[in-house]
Amino acid sequence: xxxxxxxxxxxxxxxxxxxxxxxxxxxxxxxxxxxxxxxxxxxxxxxxxxxxxxxxxxxxxxxxxxxxxxxxxxxxxxxxxxxxxxxxxxxxxxxxxxxxxxxxxxxxxxxxxxxxxxxxxxxxxxxxxxxxxxxxxxxxxxxxxxxxxxxxxxxxxxxxxxxxxxxxxxxxxxxxxxxxxxxxxxxxxxxxxxxxxxxxxxxxxxxxxxxxxxxxxxxxxxxxxxxxxxxxxxxxxxxxxxxxxxxxxxxxxxxxxxxxxxxxxxxxxxxxxxxxxxxxxxxxxxxxxxxxxxxxxxxxxxxxxxxxxxxxxxxxxxxxxxxxxxxxxxxxxxxxxxxxxxxxxxxxxxxxxxxxxxxxxxxxxxxxxxxxxxxxxxxxxxxxxxxxxxxxxxxxxxxxxxxxxxxxxxxxxxxxxxxxxxxxxxxxxxxxxxxxxxxxxxxxxxxxx
Ligand SMILES: *Cc1c(COP(=O)(O)O)cnc(C)c1O
Numbered sequence: 001x002x003x004x005x006x007x008x009x010x011x012x013x014x015x016x017x018x019x020x021x022x023x024x025x026x027x028x029x030x031x032x033x034x035x036x037x038x039x040x041x042x043x044x045x046x047x048x049x050x051x052x053x054x055x056x057x058x059x060x061x062x063x064x065x066x067x068x069x070x071x072x073x074x075x076x077x078x079x080x081x082x083x084x085x086x087x088x089x090x091x092x093x094x095x096x097x098x099x100x101x102x103x104x105x106x107x108x109x110x111x112x113x114x115x116x117x118x119x120x121x122x123x124x125x126x127x128x129x130x131x132x133x134x135x136x137x138x139x140x141x142x143x144x145x146x147x148x149x150x151x152x153x154x155x156x157x158x159x160x161x162x163x164x165x166x167x168x169x170x171x172x173x174x175x176x177x178x179x180x181x182x183x184x185x186x187x188x189x190x191x192x193x194x195x196x197x198x199x200x201x202x203x204x205x206x207x208x209x210x211x212x213x214x215x216x217x218x219x220x221x222x223x224x225x226x227x228x229x230x231x232x233x234x235x236x237x238x239x240x241x242x243x244x245x246x247x248x249x250x251x252x253x254x255x256x257x258x259x260x261x262x263x264x265x266x267x268x269x270x271x272x273x274x275x276x277x278x279x280x281x282x283x284x285x286x287x288x289x290x291x292x293x294x295x296x297x298x299x300x301x302x303x304x305x306x307x308x309x310x311x312x313x314x315x316x317x318x319x320x321x322x323x324x325x326x327x328x329x330x331x332x333x334x335x336x337x338x339x340x341x342x343x344x345x346x347x348x349x350x351x352x353x354x355x356x357x358x359x360x361x362x363x364x365x366x367x368x369x370x371x372x373x374x375x376x377x378x379x380x381x382x383x384x385x386x387x388x389x390x391x392x393x394x395x396x397x398x399x400x401x402x403x404x405x406x407x408x409x410x411x412x413x414x415x416x417x418x419x420x421x422x423x424x425x426x427x428x429x430x431x432x433x434x435x436x437x438x439x440x441x442x443x444x445x446x447x448x449x
Contacts (some may be wrong), residue, residue, distance in 0.1 A: 004387050017387065030314075030393040031351040034418045038316050038354035038391055041416065044303055045261050046390070046430060048317035048336045050415040052398060058420065061096050064304060068277035069224045071284040074299040078122050079105040080254050083177050083305030083399050088417055088427035093308075094194075101254075101303040105132035109418075113141070122251065122303070124212070126184065127148075133157060137165045144168045144212045144251070146185055146267035151196060158205040168251065169196050169209035173231050175224035197235060199276035201243045208245065210298070211235055214253025217306060220260070222274050222282040225252060229286035236298065237291045249299040252283055256307035256319040260396050261345040269347075276307075313398025315341060316354065318389045320369060330364045332383065334392055337368025337375050340412065341397060342404040344377055351377065357384035370409045411435070 031038060034053050041051060061077075068075040071113050078101040079093035085107060090100065091114055100111035103125030111121045118139025125148040127260055128136070133154060136143055138161065145151050145167055154165050170185025171193045183269055186193040200208050208354040211232045232250050256279055261269040281353040287300065317336040325331050351366060368375040377394070386392065405412060416424050 003277045008368045013380050014029055020119055028352060029352055029354060029356045031356070033314055033316075033393075035422055036424065038393055041424070042316055042318065044424070045414045045416050045426065046214045047413075048315055048334075048340065049364060049413050050340075050397075051314045051316055052089065052417045053312045053314075053414065054417055054419050054428070057089075057092055057309060058096065059096075060308055060311060061093070064276045067280040068284065068300065068302065071280050072287070072300050073297065076249070076299055076301045078120075078251075078301055079308075080303050080305030081110060082403055083254075084402050084417060085110055086402055086427055087114055088425070089309070089402075092417075094384075098162065099301075103127075105129055105135075108132060108141075109134065113232040113354045119166075122189070122212075122301070124214070124303075130157070133165075134161065137161055137163050140166060142166055142168060142209060144170050144185075144210075145196065145200075146170055148196065151199065155203055155205055158203075165206045165336065166209045167200060167206045168208070168212045168247075169193060169200070169251075170212045170214070170408065171232060171235065172213065173228060175214075175215050175227040177216055177219060177221060183213075184214070185212070186233070191259070193235060194238070197239055198242075201239065201245065208239070208247060210247050210249040210251055210301070212251040212301075213251065214303065215255055218257045219255040220257050220272055220274065222278045225255075225279060226282040228252065229283050229288065233287055233290035233292055240292075240296075241343060246296050247298055249301050250287065251301035251303065254305045254307075255301045258307050259400065260310060260343070260349065261389055263346055263348055265348075309398035310396050311398065313396065313401065315394040315397050315401075317392055317394075319386045319388055319392065322386075322389055323374050325365070330362045330383075330385075332364050332386060333367045334368060334370050334377065336377065336392075336394060337370040337408075337410065338377065339370060339375075339406045339408040339410065340401065341377060341394065342401055342406070343397065344401070348378065349383075349397065351381065351383075352385055352393050352395065353384050354393050357386070359386060372409070407431075407436075 033051050034055055055164040071434050081088055082103055099120040100116045101122045102108045102111050118141045123136050123141050124144045143165055171188050172182045172185045173188035174180055186196045200206050213228050215441040217229050236247050254442040257273045259269040259273045317334050319333055320333045323331045361384050361411040362382055368377055377414045414426050414430045415428040417427045418424055
């Protein structure tokens with residue numbers, strides 16, 4: 001076969017930013033996912049496509065579960081729907097024993113539809129409509145109150161409903177992480193959290209079942225969780241002292257980091273991401289060392305999202321073209337845009353060729369296919385000289401991309417799940433123009449007869 005012509009260029013030798021291993025040159029390829037060839041996946045499901053590995057989800061879940069159950073007697077995970085609410089993905093987590101953690105009426109109903117019992121749905125978030133609250137109260141779900149307006153709405157509802165709402169409050173606090181997430185829930189330091197708890201207890205109309213916090217996301221400091229857990233246990237101890245009431249659970253939310261590298265980070269995410277054991281140690285130590293007596297230890301709930309699914313997700317796609325920019329720099333255009341890779345706004349995503357390449361690389365900018373300047377997948381990467389039609393894999397994209405995606409310029413592609421036997425299943429079909437026609441309406445006067 002005739003070799004493809006690559007226009008020769010002269011590069012200034014540039015040391016770049018070495019890391020502790022010296023200059024990193026990326027020539028590694030990812031040729032398959034769970035034993036299935038990328039080229040075959042693209043042939044079958046089109047380019048681009050999202051691919052999810054159920055085996056990776058299960059392995060990660062086993063690892064996090066072991067980290068916590070080794071250290072604490074009562075642990076329960078609740079799948080954070082907004083991280084990835086494809087029904088098939090949620091059902092994988094439910095089949096592994098996860099409850100559902102939802103932050104809207106839409107997500108709440110999705111969880112019911114996925115067969116989750118009402119009492120195993122945790123309802124978070126600042127936007128719960130009256131209708132949502134009535135449904136959640138009637139189903140016996142765990143309602144995590146976000147603000148006083150919600151608290152009073154629930155109190156009003158207790159006048160007309162026969163069920164006693166099961167509630168917790170979301171608490172925000174100073175954990176040493178800045179900027180502090182203080183817009184959700186009741187603040188600990190200014191006394192609002194304690195005030196809310198007193199109002200719940202004094203009303204006698206609700207059952208206070210737990211205490212909740214979600215201190216942020218991609219938290220690299222496990223100690224922040226120790227501080228948060230200590231503050232929640234402090235509230236639990238004070239409630240017991242004042243009302244002789246024991247809460248059933250402490251919910252530490254989500255927020256564990258992943259091995260993705262943040263933009264501007266000096267070290268790669270693989271080097272900085274704390275292990276599940278480190279997080280588990282911080283959280284469980286704070287609870288077991290508190291004044292809560294051993295027979296009253298609350299269940300520890302975790303709403304881990306990102307860290308449970310990021311590694312399981314891949315985007316596979318194809319090179320559309322190469323160009324020289326005005327300054328001679330190489331640019332490669334691929335068919336995966338930021339509209340389907342929302343997390344590229346804060347991560348330096350790892351991107352690999354789908355077949356072995358020569359060792360020669362060049363400093364390259366990788367663009368998506370959108371006709372918009374911000375469509376940059378990687379601003380600067382040492383990348384092999386791929387040609388039109390060559391395939392690429394973007395790794396570790398399972399969290400948030402399949403929910404925060406934008407319908408912009410192109411249609412959303414197929415999403416494929418590889419099950420634990422290596423069988424593929426389309427779990428969301430590629431959109432077509434008809435997908436959008438279903439929702440659009442044309443006023444009569446704009447219809448030509
Ligand atoms: C988003 C969210 C989570 C999941 O957070 P991750 O950072 O993805 O682990 C958990 N709980 C609540 C309340 C959330 O809003």
